[in-house]
């Protein structure tokens with residue numbers, strides 16, 4: 311199962327979710343590959359990857375077989391294809407390449423990868439990199455930070471998803487919409503809930519990720535939450551999310 315974590319809005323918890331969902335799926339006995347598809351390289355950093363010979367950039371632009379850029383994160387069963395700032399060049403370099411929307415799909419499908427889940431951390435835009443992620447995935451997780459601005463851009467995202475579904479990847483479905491960074495001191499506004507339900511209905515995950523200090527601290531220490539603090543609310547919620555994802559299969 312390939313899942314893209316996508317929202318063109320910045321700072322909504324895409325990388326945090328990819329990292330911590332991945333490490334919690336490991337706890338539940340799954341084998342997981344993370345793919346960093348963001349030139350910011352935040353996922354690679356937050357999982358503690360420092361040394362690597364190649365990145366997703368080399369796979370997309372130089373036909374490097376994806377197996378050769380996979381490294382272990384230090385956690386058994388949890389691997390990653392890293393990214394760094396070089397990936398920013400890919401957009402331009404690939405802009406006129408033949409089949410440019412499906413380069414990542416070609417990389418993944420041409421190698422026999424043996425994982426229960428492949429999680430792709432998208433960058434905050436609807437650019438070629440994100441289109442490549444949507445072209446290869448089975449499902450999408452859309453993290454949303456509940457605020458009056460959260461729904462800005464959602465109609466544009468849905469438009470792109472529908473276009474990809476029609477033209478490139480008919481099997482693509484929303485796995486779930488995840489409310490993240492929810493402030494437990496303030497309840498979600500009725501208006502926000504109604505709007506979310508109207509757009510996404512049952513796709514909204516039961517699990518909600520609250521604002522949690524341990525999540526931010528873990529990221530600073532370059533660790534997933536389950537290695538950092540198993541007593542934290544953040545850990546319990548991401549574990550619940552992993553269970554919900556497995557349950558939705």
Ligand SMILES: Nc1ncnc2c1ncn2[C@@H]1O[C@H](COP(=O)(O)OP(=O)(O)OP(=O)(O)O)[C@@H](O)[C@H]1O
Pocket residue numbers: 319320321322323324325326327348350352432433434490491492519520521522523525526529544
């Ligand atoms: N539940 C949470 N509690 C506390 N801090 C959080 C939580 N989720 C995310 N953060 C913090 O918010 C910031 C943005 O999160 P993150 O990097 O995951 O967002 P993003 O959507 O990947 O951003 P970008 O669009 O730039 O890639 C980070 O500093 C992260 O540590």
Ligand SMILES: [Mg+2]
Pocket residue numbers: 324325326348352353431432433
């Ligand atoms: Mg990110």
